[in-house]
Amino acid sequence: MSIIIWTIQLALVPAVSPLCIGVVRKIKARFQNRVGAGIFQPYRDLWKLFHKDEVISEDASWIFKCAPYLIFSTTVIIGASIPLFTTIFSINVLGDLLVVIYLIALGTFFLALAGMDVGSAFGGFGSSREMTVAALTEGGLMFSILVPAFSAHSTNLFAISGAVASFSFFAFAPMILALAAFIIAMLAETGRFPFDNPATHLELTMIHEAMVLEYSGKRLALIEWAAANKFFIFLALGANLFFPWGMSSSERLGDVPLALILFFAKILAFSVFVAVLESTIVKFRFFRLPDLLFTSFILSIIAMSLTI
Amino acid sequence: MFNTLISSNIFFLSLLLWIAGAVGALVLSKNDRLANWWGNSFAILGSCVGLLFSLSVLIIGSTFSFNIDSTLPLLSLSFSVDKLSAFFIFLISLIALLASIYALGYVKHYYKKYNIGALGFFYNIFLAGMVMVVSAHNALFFLIVWEIMSLASYFLVIYENKEKENVQAGSLYFIMTHVGTAFITLAFLLLYRSTGSLDFGVIKETIGNSSPLIADTVFILALIGFGTKAGIIPFHIWLPNAHPAAPSHVSALMSGVMIKTGIYMFIRMFMDMLPDAPLWWGVVILILGAISSLFGVLYALTEHDIKRLLAYHSIENIGIILLGLGSSLVFWSLDMKPLAVLSLVAALFHTLNHAIFKALLFLGAGSVISQTHTRNMEEYGGLIKYMPQTALFFLAGSMAISALPPLNGFFSEWMTFQSLFSGIMASNVPVRWVFILAAGSLAFTGGLAAMCFVKAFGVTFLARPRSENVRHARESGFALRVGMAVLAALTLVIGFTAGSITNAVSGVVSDLSAFNSSEPAFFSTIQTVGMRNGFASISMPLILASLIVTMALTFFAVYLVSRNRKTKIGRTWDCGTTLGPRMEITATGFSNSIVTIFRGALKPTKQTSIEYRDEDMRYFQKSSTVELGIQDIYNRYFYQPVHMLTIKASEYMKRIQSGNINMYVLYILAILIALLFASGM
């Protein structure tokens, strides 16, 4: 029984993440009064990229060539070790909060190195900006998840999900602050408004895009897919750590479809939220971002002081 | 008994080997090659023996003490090696072994320029001094060997004395280390006054009777004294100057090991010798640790001298170690021994890890410097194509120090986080806030360190060469690569065997009399390390395995899907323009945004000077220069005022200095009479 659940858990993030990106794009297009691409468009983009040739810079080293595989792998591992639709994997030692955060950092580290590797002017600045944002996000991200972790007496993400589901209303109050902090960190980590414009063509304002300008073909596909995975992971974390209701807590296969449907509903709600946010606010000036990130950190500290 | 005898013999054998190496190198200093071989071979032998000895103590548990009473009162050459000392001897010998192998090749580029015999002499004396420091058991003897270590390292710092700034760095180091020694001496004198003995064992037994005020004063004095050696902010100002000045294998030892002798004495004095620590000791150390780690990494980000950058990271990592040590003291004073054990294990584990990856990074930097002849990172670039293996090793070090899984740095940072989290949960309100801020600073430190090493690795090894020097670089010699390869392998091996090593380290901690009977707050097996209360658990082998498996699967799947597609090598895309070396990002540019964000704390300075072709018209620029810098706020707000004060006081005192010999005789008489009166009363 559990082998099926395991397989779903492993494959869910890479399988569904492009769809999630497609949904967000579709909603954004609707807000611009356009029809927009179909929600399955990201799959087609990826499939096409996997079937294209590659052009690699003569200045690139093995780091540039290996980084996409590593980055993609980290997102798959994280995707398999966070709560998605079930809480039964609480013995999963990879589901530790710090492991997840530092695996994300591992991916960012190599993405930034790959950006610098080709020696173009864009890549270097992309890396610099990405690392600046990532370095300042880490505190807010970690502390916002620590708030439910301290209440749950565990930093295992599955255990947090299980515990938060049984919170009383009053215990839940500081969680709202933590959620706000988490959402700020999430937007920063996944390169969304107001931190970064995922659809930008302007090198001046790029963060994430600037680092991947040099990739093509299958490696570009891996990077784009990894970015989609990361987005999905953060949506799942937000949905399951702060709204963990409806997750299946038994190994019975019968519970799985319902739990999956509820999970998708939550992800959809989060996607709609992100899309609405992106359509209504503007991108911030780069040097205003730290204010936002420190706000996230301070919000989580306040939430923490209310919890314990 | 038998074990003890053997181990003491081995111990002295290693000291003897080092001394033989030192003397021999000096004797052979006429011949550069021979001196190099002699000095470093004996250093290698001595380190091997030291490794053997420390492992025998750590595994068999055969602690020993050895005493030679001398004719001088108070001084006795007493050694005592318990597991804590053995742990540090292990550290010293391990790094010394690899640094000496590295030195066999590295020292070659000093031939004909500097005296190789002197290098071998001071190097071996330095090693022997460090080992004696962590095994001395008598305060006076300790001060002597401490001084030997400091002086030997001073001479190593000024070894490249043809460059003026190295000599200046050495002078600063000399002054600072002796200021530190003065505080240490005061601390020991106070201890002597209250216990009547200079022997560590006697002090430990009898200090309980004296007033807590004495202990508090000793704590402060020792904190300043040993903190100067450890390089905690604000006593760190010598460190970023002195470590880069020394030859790279010595920098590796100084940064990796020597500053840890300060940590060793912290543990020895605060957790072993002095009585139960009051709460505020731990809190002070926690705060110092938080400040050191955060500011250390911030200053490192502003650097573009690769060795200074690494030196600032030593400050950061000492801060992280102090976070573990400080929380351990806090838990101890709150009588939560299991958590105290956890924190101390975290601190010691990070000490081990930092020694390994910092030595690795310094050795890597040394290889790069020996090929490019500059420490300025702005003149590197693209070295991964010229020195691929060095680049790989440096990458391992960078990942480890950025606390990225699956390497070793991640695990000790994880443990430090656990002890801080436990502190947040277990302590009361005022102390809890200290823990929260400490955890926050550690979180930011981790992110900033990753950024700093993206910069260090990226600017040095990636992209295209920025100067001609790089194009002449070749892969470093065999001996250099062996030294680095072993250290790089250790970062990985310690990463996935973290469980077993945690067990060994907790054996060291439980050997301390304070923690004899306490069960640690964590469990560790080969696979998993976790908190007993189920708060967190981690499996380093699983992380490594899953990374390897997923990467292999990804690679295979992608190969299947796009196996028919070709890969073409082309020019880097830059909007159709020609890319020059000046279009790549620079080290300064990379960290400019973070410097701007933290300008309140870093106080960057910018000076623009423009020279015009026609001073009256001011239209056409001839040349313009921009000078960026970081204000040294410690110098400005702490050391300079102290300096001014000293000068003022000296000028005041100068008045009594008349140059008249009769006057001086009068002074002596006056003092004598005063002393007689004082003793008479």
Place this chain on the structure above:
Amino acid sequence: MFRLYYKIISTPKTVIDVQSLGCDTGIDIVGKKLEARLQRSFRGSLAIRAVDAGSTNACEQELTALGNAYYDIERFGIHFVASPRHADMLMVTGPVTRNMKEALVRTYEAVPDPKIVVAVGDDAIDGGIFKGSYGVLDGVHNVIPVDYQIPGDPPSPRIILCGLLQILEMLDSRSKAAQ
């Protein structure tokens, strides 16, 4: 803010209907066919990189218009990208000035295979009104191999869309012939 949302929702659909997108080539349902073609030749996704080789910016205006709420090229799976490395198709505008020659060649080299080059506008086809001038090279084909041309000075977005369709149809028949 909610008024804005309301306005967005209440505004009638302004996107040009695929039905009404008739062209000179006699094909009625250009958009739908285009999408179907794309599905086959480029697996439903076409990434375009626009290169301005000394254009008057008229063509750029029209290309930009493809992405607006009226033409909305994205609904057919076509999008503009920021780097030639990501692109399948180069859309070159302008008569290629001497200064842009090297940049154009490099851009062409930077695009991974399979790739298509389309010259958009009369200027790009043979120099247009700039033909024969000392500063221009009279068309893209003198610098890099051009696969297709979309005439017009400048071509309207609708013509560009029709041109894209034709190109893909030809591609399709060519790949069939190859089989």
